[in-house]
Amino acid sequence: MGGLWFTEKQTENFGITMKVNNTLHTEQTEFQKLDMVETEEWGNMLLLDGMVMTSVRDEFVYHEMVAHVPLFTHPNPENVLVVGGGDGGVIREVLKHPEVKKATLVDIDGKVIEYSKKYLPEIAGKLDDPRVEVRVDDGFMHIANSNGEYDVILVDSTEPVGPAVNLFTKGFYAGIAKALKDDGLFVAQSDNPWFKADLIRNVQRDVREIFPITRLYLANIPTYPSGLWAFTIGSKKHDPLAVTDDSFHEIETKYYTKEIHKAAFILPKFVADLVK
Known part of the structure; x- marks a missing residue:
């Protein structure tokens, strides 16, 4: 293999490799x-x-599925918080919903925002939108200091290492519940069921103890470990499986559809067994 190749070692025994120009x-x-x-x-x-974290070719899957499942579940998502997500992809998708009056992005690392704007403009291009407030801050502490403020919270974190460790704790999910309005809901990326089954079990257990409606859904993201990615939704009132055709409006997407919205919750048995 000629040229420079990058390998992400996803487990001790498995990785994904690609040619770097x-x-x-x-x-x-x-x-x-x-x-x-x-x-x-x-x-x-x-x-x-x-x-x-993200690539120009397949980023739309992750960003659409983080944003549109909860935003079409909530009947009036006016105030939305994105924790992490400094590349701006989730914000871009959130702004496709006309009900959103304000979208706040809180990322602890301002360098991610800076270089995403420079090198990933097709992803980060909406961070300067007037509806967006960008804060370089600790998302965990921002949540802890918020009370009944948000309709929807989207946790677009890295894997549970380094600065993102606290974003996979029961205390964080309890803080999210406090930061949400009485009919609020949240979504967090929950890694993959092939290599992180215990993480998914733990997240589902912790969220279920706090939110009356807790569900897992899946999407195919080829550059992420195993290609099968999981998301956890916790809701105080609105069930993503109870949405009707009237809940949807036309937006431009490449992966998400109203049919995918419900189909994503149909889990292979080995994944469904994780959430029992």
Whole structure:
């Protein structure tokens, strides 16, 4: 294999590898190792601590599924918080909903925001929208200091290492419940069922103890470990499986549809067994 190849070691015995045409930027930030690379297969790609965060070619799957499932579940999502997500992809999708009056992005690492704007403009291009407030701050503490403020909270975190460890704790989910309005709901990325079954079990258990409606849904994201990615939704009132055709309005998407909205909750048996 000629040229430069990057491998993300996803477990001790398995990884994903891709050809890199060019390293655009590399930096040890205050919180993590940040690399922007240009890949042959996936276009420009953001890596944090050696893990793939997003790529131009397949980013739409993750960002659409984090945003649209909860925003079409909630009947009037006026005030939305995104924790993490400094690349701006979730914010871009959130702004497709005309009901949203304000979207707040809180990411602990301002360098992710800075270099996403520079090297991932098709993802980060809506961060300067007038409906968006960008805060470089600790998302855990922002949640802890919020009370009954948000309709929807979207947790777009890295894997549970480094600065994201606290975003996978029961205390964080309890803080989310306090930060949400009485009919609020949240979604958090929950890694993958092939390699992180225990994480999914633990998240489902913790969220279920706090939110009366707790569900898991899936999407196919080829650059993420195993390609099968999980999301946890916790809701005080609104059930994502109870939405009707009247709940949807037309938006431009590449992956999400109203049919996918419900189909994503149909789990393979080995995944369904994790959430029993």
